[in-house]
Amino acid sequence: MLKGHLDAIVLAALEAGPAHGYAVIETIKRASAGTFNLPEGTVYPALHRLEEAGLLASAWSTPPGGRKRRVYSLTKSGTAALAGRRKTWDRFSQAVDTMLGGDKTWPA
Template sequence: MLKGHLDAIVLAVLESGPAHGYAIIEAIRSRSGGTFDLPEGTIYPALHRLEQAALLSSTWTTPPNGRRRRVYALTRNGSARLAEGRKAWSRFAKAVDSSLGGGRAWPA
């Protein structure tokens, strides 16, 4: 369970450049140190949702020796949303830390 932060994570992956679904799954697995190993049924609907929301744009590409791929790229709205998402995550994480921490959260 990604608990509502999937969108920001996907946007963060695409910040490094356009990518297609499969590659995004691998990037997330790699970035998360193996913690997030997402099934396709998670990523594809999410990509569609993000494109619907105009945070991503997609183009079909068929590389010379390859299968057809749908490549997604961040839109300007997507960048903005990613920035918001990072702030939201930061706030959220601090709040959970101090709620769970029994008092002593990570020392400043």
């Protein structure tokens, strides 16, 4: 249930460096302390979307004694998009906090 903010999260997960899809899922799970336990059917299509949009680039790699992985990395516009998403998130979350926060100064 990350409605609309999945892209930002995936991009953020790749900010530290390239990673393959399965690792992205694990990273998100760990970094969110289990809050975001995303099914593959959510993340893989998201990666494809982001690559399609030019925010990610991918390359196949086969580590010795391992098996084929598709490694994704942030493109330049991906980095820029992430910055934009951060600003959007800040505005958004602050607005929701204001409304859900107990203050209730805003009616009237």
